[in-house]
Amino acid sequence: xxxxxxxxxxxxxxxxxxxxxxxxxxIIINVGDLASLCRPGNFVAINVGGDSSSMxxxxxxxxxxxxxxxxxGGTMEIIAAAHGQGSKWLCAQGEGVVLDIVxxxxxxxxxPTEPVPVLLVxxxxxxxxxxxxxxxxxxxxxxxxxxxxxxTASKIYAPMEGKRAVNSMRIYTEDGSMGQTGRxxxxxxxxxxxxxxxxxxxxxxxxxLSAITKITDSLSVVHQCAVEEAMACGIGVCMTCVLPVExxxxxxxxxxSCIDGPVMDGSRVQWSLVGKQL
Amino acid sequence: MSSLDxxxxxxxxxxxxxxxxxxxxxxxxRELAQFFPLREMGGVVTKSVMSKERAGRSTPRMAExxxxxxxxxxxxxxxxxxxxxxxxxxxIEQKARVIVSIAGETVEEYSTLARKLRxxxxxxAIEVNISCPNVENRGLVFACDPEASRRxxxxxxxxxxxxxxxxxxxxxxxxxxxTIARGVVDAGADGLALINTVLxxxxxVDTMRPHLGGKTGGLSGPAIRPIAVRAVYQVHAAxxxxxxxxxxxxxxxxxxxxxxxxxxxxxxxxTASFGNPTAIMKxxxxxxxxxIDRGFTSLKQAIGYAxxxxxxxxxx
Numbered sequence: 001x002x003x004x005x006x007x008x009x010x011x012x013x014x015x016x017x018x019x020x021x022x023x024x025x026x027i028i029i030n031v032g033d034l035a036s037l038c039r040p041g042n043f044v045a046i047n048v049g050g051d052s053s054s055m056x057x058x059x060x061x062x063x064x065x066x067x068x069x070x071x072x073g074g075t076m077e078i079i080a081a082a083h084g085q086g087s088k089w090l091c092a093q094g095e096g097v098v099l100d101i102v103x104x105x106x107x108x109x110x111x112p113t114e115p116v117p118v119l120l121v122x123x124x125x126x127x128x129x130x131x132x133x134x135x136x137x138x139x140x141x142x143x144x145x146x147x148x149x150x151x152t153a154s155k156i157y158a159p160m161e162g163k164r165a166v167n168s169m170r171i172y173t174e175d176g177s178m179g180q181t182g183r184x185x186x187x188x189x190x191x192x193x194x195x196x197x198x199x200x201x202x203x204x205x206x207x208x209l210s211a212i213t214k215i216t217d218s219l220s221v222v223h224q225c226a227v228e229e230a231m232a233c234g235i236g237v238c239m240t241c242v243l244p245v246e247x248x249x250x251x252x253x254x255x256x257s258c259i260d261g262p263v264m265d266g267s268r269v270q271w272s273l274v275g276k277q278l
Numbered sequence: 279m280s281s282l283d284x285x286x287x288x289x290x291x292x293x294x295x296x297x298x299x300x301x302x303x304x305x306x307x308r309e310l311a312q313f314f315p316l317r318e319m320g321g322v323v324t325k326s327v328m329s330k331e332r333a334g335r336s337t338p339r340m341a342e343x344x345x346x347x348x349x350x351x352x353x354x355x356x357x358x359x360x361x362x363x364x365x366x367x368x369x370i371e372q373k374a375r376v377i378v379s380i381a382g383e384t385v386e387e388y389s390t391l392a393r394k395l396r397x398x399x400x401x402x403a404i405e406v407n408i409s410c411p412n413v414e415n416r417g418l419v420f421a422c423d424p425e426a427s428r429r430x431x432x433x434x435x436x437x438x439x440x441x442x443x444x445x446x447x448x449x450x451x452x453x454x455x456x457t458i459a460r461g462v463v464d465a466g467a468d469g470l471a472l473i474n475t476v477l478x479x480x481x482x483v484d485t486m487r488p489h490l491g492g493k494t495g496g497l498s499g500p501a502i503r504p505i506a507v508r509a510v511y512q513v514h515a516a517x518x519x520x521x522x523x524x525x526x527x528x529x530x531x532x533x534x535x536x537x538x539x540x541x542x543x544x545x546x547x548x549t550a551s552f553g554n555p556t557a558i559m560k561x562x563x564x565x566x567x568x569x570i571d572r573g574f575t576s577l578k579q580a581i582g583y584a585x586x587x588x589x590x591x592x593x594x
Contacts, residue, residue, distance in 0.1 A: 005312050010556055047553065054345040056499050056529075056553045102555060232340045232347060233552035236309035239302075239325075239351045240340035254333050254354055259309070275491065278333035 004236055004259055007037040010102045016072050018094055023154045024125050025080045025091040029099060035066040035074025039108030040133035041226055041263040044078060045234035047100035048086035059086045060234050062203065062226065062262070063104065064128035065135075076103070079128035079157055105234050107263040109133050109201055109224055115141030116198035119191055120166070121184055121212060123204020124150045125157040129226060130203055134165040143167050145191060149184025149208070153177035185211045192219050199224060202266070210271035223266030229257040244270040244278060252278060282569055283576035286320065286543045288521045289443025289468030291402045293375060293544065295320040296577055297534070297562045300525045300548030301379035301405055301447065301471075302326060302351065303498075306365035311372060313555040319562060320544055321375035323471075323523075324365065326407040328381050329390055331357035336491035341480040346499030346527070347549060348478050350492035353381055353410055358394050370400040377445065379405040380434075388430045392437040404442055406434050406467070409449035409474035411496045421449040421458060421474070428461040435466030445523060447471035450502075450509050456516040469521040471546065472509045476502050498549040503527030507540050514541020514582050529557065531564020538565075541582040 016028040031038075045058035061078040068074050082091040093099070112118070118137055120130045127148050137144050144165060149172040150156045156171055156178055163169055171179025172186065185208065191197060192215070202212050203226040216223035229241040235258065242254035243261070246268050255261070286296040297320045304310055307322040316322055334354025341348045355361070358380075369376045378401055382388040388406060395404060408430050409421035420426040431446055438444065446462040448455065450473040459470055475496025482489040506526025514522060524542030528534050529550040537545045545565075550557035574580045 003312065004309050008312055010313065010554075055342065056345060056549065057342050057347060058553055100554075230338055230340050232342075232349070233555075235312075235555055237303060237305045238340070238349070238552050239305070239334065239354050240337075240349060242334070242337060242339070242354070275337050277336045277491070 005105055007104055008102060008235070009034060010100070012098050012100055015093055015095055015097045015099060016075055018091070021079070021159060022157065023081065024157055025082065026159075027078050027080055027090065029076045029078070029101065030072050030074070031066075031076045031101070031103070032074050034103060035068055035076055038063050038066045038076060038104040040129055040136055041106070041108035042104035043106050043234070043262060044076065044101050044103035045105060046090060048089045055086050057232050058102065058234055059090065060105075060231050060258070062129040063132070065132035079125050081125055102234065106258055107261055109226070109263050111136055111140055112142060112199055117143040117145070117195045118199045118201060119188070119195070119197045120144060120146045121188065121200060121202040121204070121208070122146070122148045122157070123184060123208040124155045126204030126226070126228070127157045130201065131159065131162040131165070133201060134162070138165040143195065145195060146170070147172065147184050147187065147191075149173070151175065184208065185215065188212060188215050189219065192216075192221055197221055202226070206271070206274060209266060209269075213266040213269065213271060217267055224263055225266040225269070226262040227257045227264055227269070228262070231258050234258050244273040244276075246270060254278065281575065282566060283578070284566055286577055288403055288445065288523070288543060291443050293320040293402070295562055296538070296544035297558055297565070298323050298377065298523060298544055298546045299551065299558065300546035301407060303548030303551055306361070307369050307372070307374060310551065310555060314559045316369065316372045316374035319558050321377050321402055322369055323377040323405055323546060324361070324379055325355060326353055326379040326381035326410060327355050327358050327361045327391070328353055328383075329358050329387050331355065331360065338489060338491055341489050341495065343478070343480065343497065344501060346497055346501030347552075348480055348490060348495035348497055349475070350490040350495035352492060358391055362394060362398055366398060366400065375402045376400065377403045377405050379407050379447070381407040381410055382430070385429050385433050389433040389437045392434040396438055401442065403445055403469070404434070404438065405445045405447055405471055406431060407447045407474070409447050411449070411451070411475055411477045411494065419449060421447070422452050424458050424461045427458050428465040431462045431465040431467050443468040445469040445471050447474055449474045450505050451477050455509055456513055459513045459517060459520070463517060463520050469523065469543070470513060471523040471525065472513060473502070473506045473526045476505060498527065500527040500529055500533075503533060507536050510537055510542050511540040511584065515585060518582060528561065531561050531568050534561050534565040535568045535580070538577065538580045539582070539584040541585065543581055
């Protein structure tokens, strides 16, 4: 077995900026040389609440983008929604606050060796890591098309600069408050056929990932999805974030979404068994 | 650092430091090895292994609670054969000291596991987990029944022979812990691991059903520490010669020192590693300094020091 999380480090690093983008917070952290070790799909686990907090577990966030900047050195961007107690605390922290982070964790999206057409599908703020991915795919020479969806406009995360690396970006909302009315999964089948898409990359709620897998399975296109399960540790020791996944021999095991994921082969995940007793 | 003998012994096994992982909280050690060399702690207590591969419980398996968390894993694991083939050689290669934790559904399964481990070299001790709350039949949590506890330990002792130390891991969810502790010691346990998680439940007020797939789960983390300190104190008072691995919410050197003063010969760190992968190293260093600051020249002097007579002042 290869070494687990071989690039992961635990660091104390300062927030460079924390800006509200629509309903979400864009938090940029100065991580120094660690930035160069992060790949699209990897995540970061952040301590929340300060030293005397009753919140004992880290919060996991997809690393949406890393960059090496002349002023700050290496930085890491995360997109957070102030949903629970922990993310509310994080979203309230300003520039200069030092965070205890562990990163980069988990698997990364596989990048095609050839410049093939690819489709990126994001649900809600699950779209965040897709923008960093789009840049890498674009640099590889891939044609990159993107679909973003959410229940309503305020839950769409689509930064202006995100459009630079994509050929097209279409937005779907269920209530029609932004883009087209409907679900992000509606046009996937057609796009795959029209553009001869070789790989679908997705990130968002489980129901969306499961629905995409149904489509990609029937079209025999590769589907790499970043899954989301509640994690306690993020480093593979607690065994709470498991998903039923089929291996090459057809055997189904409970794999950890933190170290065997978050990026998984959608066709191997047994979506109908999620939450069931094996 | 001034000279401090930080070593401890459990049964006939010597450990250079009194700090261990807690079973179920470090998998088989590999994942933590990215963050510090495993040989630098007292030992790795591996996740309780059963005779067959096991998928464990359905998700959600976790709920964070104030200063703690509930888990309901259900002893997911590779089974003893794969564990012996893959995990033990890795730990030995890392020069880690290994305490193998075993769990069974029947008295016979524990004996079978012990038989398989008997011929494996390089193991420092066996932890017999008779108190996992996440098994299908709660009635079979052996550690809630003095007679069942005794029979499991007796079976393991007979199978394993007299060499490897046996540590019985007990549940705090009992009325009379001392009776159960005394029973397993009489049956051949060399040491005790106190405490396993405390049975709890969280109800999701949106779905208005129990949050965990397994409905109930084991509560761990600082929330249960006073229960653990009390359990260690009570058992050490009754059985002062029996080494105890104290655990339950230890997150700092001060917490570890509480356990030692209550009567623990070593401490296991579990949930703290979830929030901080280097927690064990931090706790180890802090504990060492706290002992030195208080004038102890060996860890052993501090074991059970909270039990000294009222009239005796601090005297080290």
